[in-house]
Amino acid sequence: MTDMTPQQQQILLSLDLTISETDILHWLALDTPEQLSDEQLLAVLMVTNACYRAGFPLITDAVYDHQYLAQLQARDPQHAFLLQVEPEVASAKTVALPQKMLSTDKAYSFSEIQKWIERLRKAAADIELSEEDILIRVTPKLDGYAAFDDGQGLYTRGDGVRGQDVSRAFTRGMQVAMKGERGLGPGEIVISKSYFAEKLSEQFENSRNIQAAIIAEKNVEPSVKQAIDDGACVFFPFALLPNWTGHFAAVLTDFDDIIEPIWSSVDVDIDGVILETTHPELKSAMGATRHHHRWQIAFKVNDESAEVEVVSVTPQTSRTGRISPVAELVPTKLSGATISRATVHHYNMVRTNGVGPGAIVQLVRSGLVIPKIEQVLHAVTPQIPEQCPSCDTHLLWEADHLICPNKTDCPAQTENTLVHFFKTLGNNDGFGPKVIAKLLQQGVKHIHSIYALSQDDLLAYGFGEKTTFNLLEQLTVSRSVAVEDWRFLAAFGVSRLGGGNCEKLLQHHTLTELFTLDVATMVTIDGFAEVSAQAIVEGLANIKDEFFKVYNLGFNLALTPKLADGAGGDSILFGKQIVFTGSMTSGSRSDMEKSAKLLGAKIGKSVSSKTTFLVTGEKVGTNKINAAKDKGVTVLTESQYLELVD
Ligand SMILES: [Zn+2]
Known part of the structure; x- marks a missing residue:
């Protein structure tokens, strides 16, 4: 501000x-x-x-x-x-939008694009514009949250004429994409796809949940705030989109070659490409319907839906013991591919929406992603499994999910854990599901026992000579190629320890230290609430033996830089909550808050019983100071504070 x-x-x-x-x-x-x-x-x-x-x-x-x-x-x-x-x-x-935001007309085939270009040529002829001047700009069609930035505020598209003021997204620190400036007009709030996959996909079903959180009135969750701070959630003005611009004739002859690079030009979800003419006079001559501009069209290839009959619902045990319901479908053609199965979110959806043999569901395939069951059109009595399909253990409900509680001896969980390990390390290949399944049959159930395999073992298990050589080579490679320590830890697949959380913890503690942390210590780290900390401490205890067996094999780990390197753990502020109030003389308050944070302090906004220090600048009333003292808070002047941290 x-x-x-x-x-x-x-x-x-x-x-x-x-x-x-x-x-x-x-x-x-x-x-x-x-x-x-x-x-x-x-x-x-x-x-x-x-x-x-x-x-x-x-x-x-x-x-x-x-x-x-x-x-x-x-x-x-x-x-x-x-x-x-x-x-x-x-x-x-709602507020009146500075400029109308219309929807885009859509084309699903090249022939519709040809027809649109015909209309451009006709309109150009009507205003006696040379065909030479009909240039077309092709950009990715962002699948985010449409909004308008007039430089003062940010507004949702609403009904195209009036939208809601969601300027708070910028107040929260959201940046403009491509280091762009404010005030570039229409665009979309989007999230980096790679960032989402790495750091948010465990917590959120899809990036839409996050877009909603960024503009919502209620406080954003720490992980979303982090994503904003990391520049992963941005406002992308259409004006800054990567584009191909050229003559319409090229669009007609090289359509596929033109749109293909556009399709992959941005690291955010897109659901098509947009074609528009750039000539201002042609644009105004063509005008708009109530719904869309006539000079613009979206080309979408993969956004189709179909009504499909469910043949059966198969339970599959995942790495964490959750049972995923996989719907086997009557094979159906959807945007060029034959779809015969789709994952249902969880068993509670199967139970409450009646997904079972004979149910009719609406299947949607958007972009190149795996199809989703959008809604159930005809419900039937669902079949809810009682035993784990892999180990026969009696299943339990945990919130929306059915889970197999057999943490030690469930073949499916073991197999998926092993596959997850090698896949997450990402520096080797060879240990995919097939090889892992084969090893499991031979009783090789642990990561450390895979690393102990000899040439003789592998040959005896029926692997060919060449495969054996490759597998052993891959095991060596996986240890010698550098891998981030957070990735290494995430590879063990502890619940709530995806890459993002691992990195956060490792900014404060070393890998081996993490196994000694208790819940009380973990919650002092920004972003870890009691419930997660509890689950993480338990999860780490469960993998401790296996972890150290693997860790001691000697991996080439790249260490996560520590916040406040050299000071962190020793600082008197470490893990303490501190509140700054009044105006400071040695620097801006936000700079002081930042440096305190680097020393491991948590910054509070108002004094509570959790506060350790209240640092008072100028013009702070005695009432405030006394109230803090009553709560047992140590009150420091700015200079006392500076002495303390020096
Ligand atoms: Zn099981």
Whole structure:
């Protein structure tokens, strides 16, 4: 948030509150008003309301209404402030978009593209435009969340005319893609596909859940905030899209060659390509329908759906013991491929939606991804398995999932764990499902026993000479090629220890130290709530023996850089919650917060019983200091604090 204007500063002074401009700006910059104390919230409301009424608004109406006012309403519906301020017109829900955002007409075949180009040529002839001037720009069609950035705010597409103000996505730190500037108009909020696969796919079903979280009013989850900070969730203005631009004749002759590189030109989900003419006069001559611009068309190849009959639902035991329901289908042609099976999300969906033999489901294939069961059109009585298909152990329900609790001796879990290990390491090949299955039949159940295999063993198990040589070679390669330590740990497949979480933990502790951490220590690391920490500590204990057997074989591990290298664990701030308040003299408060974070501190926004230190800058009232002391918080002046961390 930028500084207050002189007018706003004047208004603040006139209110005669003992609050500085820095305080207000700091509070407004928090992720959510939930982080404010009652007094802080009231101060924010008074100041922003006064600025708004004077004609120099600090925040948008929508943010004022839906965040701060709503927060006060939630805390105290009878609060005097609510009664004294007359309600604003309820139009704050949607705002008029700076420019209409239409949908795009769609083509599913090349002949439709040919027809569209014919229309371009005809329109060009009508305005006596030379055919030479009909250039076409081809860009990827982003499959994100459409929005409009006018440089001031960010608005959803809504009905194309009015949308919602979701500027909070930028407030939360979201960047413009390609290091672009604000104010480039229409675009989409998108998430890096590779980042999603690596760091978020365990927690989220698909990237849509995250797009929703970024613009939602409620506070974003730590992993989403991290993705924003890592630059993985961005606003991608259409103007900055990679593109092919050339003459329409080339589009007609080299269509496939032109669109293919476009299809893979960005690391985000796309569901087609967009073709549009770039000539301004031709564009205005062609105009728009209520629904779409006539000078633009989307070419989509793989977004088809079909109604398909389910033959059966087969339970499959995954690495973690979850039972995945796989629907076997009457083979159906869908966007060029014959589909005969699809995964159902979980057994609760099978149970509640009635997916079983004879059920009719709607299957959707979008992009080049595996088809999904979108909805159940005709339900039947589902068959819910009681035993693990692999080890016959009685299954248990855990939230939406059926799980096999046999952690030590379930062949399917073992097989998938071994496959997962080599696949996650990613520096070798050879140990795919077939080889692993064959080894399992011979009683080779552990990663460390795979590494102990000799040439004689493999030959005796029936592998050919060449395969044996290759497999042994791959085992050597997997240990000698450098692999990140977080990837190595993630390869063991502990629940909630995907690559992202492994990396976070390893920024604070070494690989071997992690096995000694207790829950209380783990929750001091940003991003680990009690429940996850509990599961991770248990998971690590379960793999400890196997882990060290493998680790001691000697892998070439690239270590994750430690946050606050050399200081971290020794710093007096490590794992402590610290709150900064008032204006600081030695640097900006946010810089001080950053450096405290690097020393391992957790930054609190207001004092609570969890706070260890309150660092007070200038203009901090004695009430605040006394209240902190009452909570057992150590109150430090800025210089005392600097001495402490020096
Ligand atoms: Zn089992």
